[in-house]
């Protein structure tokens with residue numbers, strides 16, 4: 072007994088091991104020492120041999136101080152809510168790295184005085200959407216709606232169509248969000264049809280604004296009618312349009328999807344959108360429109376509670392000014408059947424029953440509902456779905472008709488090799 076206790080390496084000796092030293096840099100001294108002591112105690116208690124202390128310590132320490140892990144998206148859903156919606160561009164990731172330190176986010180370097188917060192991100196939005204006189208950024212699309220409702224209609228009415236009372240996901244409903252600000256809803260039309268006269272009849276001295284919401288996660292078809300922004304502009308009240316997905320300009324790949332530029336030129340006074348849907352940036356909410364309105368929102372006390380941090384501003388600006396972000400790339404991706412065939416061939420050569428198949432991808436994440444994007448996938452036996460999810464890196468596949476499909480549209484081609492290795496590991 073006494074001998075074995077003497078054989079258990081001391082904490083300093085374990086810490087001197089290069090793998091443990093690397094863990095200290097990753098996780099901090101305190102965290103690693105705690106693990107070393109726990110493992111050494113197990114050795115002293117005779118539960119493991121003393122020779123295993125270093126290896127068990129290394130095995131017990133996580134790879135990262137952050138529990139969130141990179142996941143390969145093979146679902147064919149471009150904006151997968153559970154996978155964090157839009158993946159950021161390399162330019163946005165670099166901007167995050169800079170913003171993570173001390174930066175001039177709220178400093179005018181010329182004068183050395185305080186400067187307007189996030190001015191260059193706002194300038195980038197203004198340049199990308201000249202139709203907007205002003206822009207403001209908040210935490211997400213829902214925050215943008217809450218700010219607009221509070222500042223422009225608290226204690227008053229928001230006029231909106233019954234068919235546009237949307238539930239956005241996870242049980243959250245836009246009408247509930249709006250009324251939680253103290254605004255009242257004045258619903259017009261029916262589920263399937265609304266006319267300009269319905270809006271007109273609802274207007275009164277209490278009207279804060281007319282709201283147009285893009286039904287971004289469902290379609291109604293058949294005997295339907297809605298009133299476009301180009302007609303709502305004739306009303307004598309401000310028109311706010313929640314376009315949802317954050318396209319700044321039209322994208323020919325998604326002809327039915329509203330964009331900020333067109334919506335503003337059509338006559339909206341204020342456009343609301345998310346930054347992490349089709350814009351392809353970080354989570355944030357964009358408010359674009361008339362200077363007088365945006366200024367009121369920016370100066371409202373609630374704006375301070377919805378303010379974005381420097382990381383968001385940096386990633387947003389780099390997304391807007393930089394090269395096409397991954398979401399746009401995957402929207403316009405070609406060469407998918409060739410990639411699927413190459414991957415399937417390589418897996419089949421390793422004895423895995425893999426087959427290249429046609430597939431249908433979707434935008435997901437509250438954008439372009441009902442739009443199918445032609446895609447290509449590698450089909451595997453269904454058991455792979457779980458094994459791939461539990462691998463390193465984890466892969467999210469799509470299970471369809473009792474097959475595990477690896478849809479390649481949402482995946483960066485640079486990750487094809489990582490996907491191939493993940494399948495080999497899961498075999």
Ligand SMILES: *Cc1c(COP(=O)(O)O)cnc(C)c1O
Nearest residue numbers: 211212213285287314315345437
């Ligand atoms: C996604 C969406 C929202 C909510 O935006 P978040 O950025 O998720 O808060 C609001 N309205 C519409 C139409 C949407 O599609």
